[in-house]
Amino acid sequence: MEPTITPIDATLGAVVTGVRLAQMDASTWKAVEQGFHEHAVLVFPGQNLTEAEQIAFANRFGDIELLAPDPAQKAVAISNQKPDGSVMSAGEHRFKSLRGNEGWHTDSSYMPLAAKASVLSAQVVPSAGGETEWADMRAAYEALDEAMRQRIAGLSAHHSLYHSQAQIGHVVETGAGYGFHAKGAPLRPLVKVHPVTGRPALFIGRHAYGIPGLGEAESEQLLSDLVDFTCRPPRTYAHRWRPGDVVIWDNRCVLHRARPYDYQEVRVMRHTRVAGDRATELAPTHRDDRAAAYEPSTSNR
Numbered sequence: 001m002e003p004t005i006t007p008i009d010a011t012l013g014a015v016v017t018g019v020r021l022a023q024m025d026a027s028t029w030k031a032v033e034q035g036f037h038e039h040a041v042l043v044f045p046g047q048n049l050t051e052a053e054q055i056a057f058a059n060r061f062g063d064i065e066l067l068a069p070d071p072a073q074k075a076v077a078i079s080n081q082k083p084d085g086s087v088m089s090a091g092e093h094r095f096k097s098l099r100g101n102e103g104w105h106t107d108s109s110y111m112p113l114a115a116k117a118s119v120l121s122a123q124v125v126p127s128a129g130g131e132t133e134w135a136d137m138r139a140a141y142e143a144l145d146e147a148m149r150q151r152i153a154g155l156s157a158h159h160s161l162y163h164s165q166a167q168i169g170h171v172v173e174t175g176a177g178y179g180f181h182a183k184g185a186p187l188r189p190l191v192k193v194h195p196v197t198g199r200p201a202l203f204i205g206r207h208a209y210g211i212p213g214l215g216e217a218e219s220e221q222l223l224s225d226l227v228d229f230t231c232r233p234p235r236t237y238a239h240r241w242r243p244g245d246v247v248i249w250d251n252r253c254v255l256h257r258a259r260p261y262d263y264q265e266v267r268v269m270r271h272t273r274v275a276g277d278r279a280t281e282l283a284p285t286h287r288d289d290r291a292a293a294y295e296p297s298t299s300n301r
């Protein structure tokens with residue numbers, strides 16, 4: 001049985017039914033992979049995958065990007081719940097990282113090797129809010145006028161998690177978690193050509209700063225103007241989660257953000273990240289003034 005792929009009423013995204021992600025044959029997988037390239041965000045309601053099944057599904061798209069110090073841990077919890085069951089308070093380091101996720105971004109653009117794709121599954125959802133929202137950077141590029149396309153052609157931006165967290169008042173020490181490294185800030189073109197579809201897409205978001213050749217203020221203004229202009233309908237879709245839902249998206253051409261909720265309620269998501277391809281997602285790094293040191297590396301580990 002072939003999966004049913006129903007496009008969402010936006011320039012990106014489709015809902016996929018009639019498939020068990022844990023038991024796909026070759027032709028089903030081919031349809032899912034084609035849908036991924038066409039729609040960039042695929043929503044699979046009610047899959048209820050085990051952790052091992054989620055990792056195996058993500059692994060079909062490529063190597064897993066390891067986010068935790070333990071290399072055996074290939075999925076991580078994105079959660080405001082502490083081990084004792086209580087919720088995090090506003091001043092906690094990890095809570096500030098969760099709040100950071102509420103700004104438009106693409107995963108691991110601040111690492112030497114940016115991510116290819118991300119998988120999220122809902123475990124515990126709040127009674128309201130807590131959606132994940134995506135914005136289509138392919139359609140965003142198409143929506144730019146010719147003058148803007150010419151202005152950004154050839155421009156690149158640095159990407160840094162120190163930078164994006166500092167924007168929300170979160171100053172983090174080197175070594176305090178994934179992304180707070182001394183490898184330097186990758187320099188990435190503002191326009192990324194998708195390695196499979198060939199479609200150009202804006203590659204921007206909250207981690208981006210410091211466009212070489214522009215002053216600091218001019219760079220910030222351009223980058224925030226681009227996000228403001230592009231992250232709006234019909235290029236956006238927000239998913240209201242139910243436990244068991246699974247979504248995969250293409251970080252190479254989509255921005256995403258978490259939506260707020262009542263932080264006294266628990267929200268637990270399970271996340272698996274698919275590593276980028278070195279041929280197309282690896283970028284040279286430059287000194288990041290917010291890091292304690294600069295030790296260039298082409299490895300995320």
Ligand SMILES: [Fe+2]
Pocket residue numbers: 101105106107256
């Ligand atoms: Fe993210």
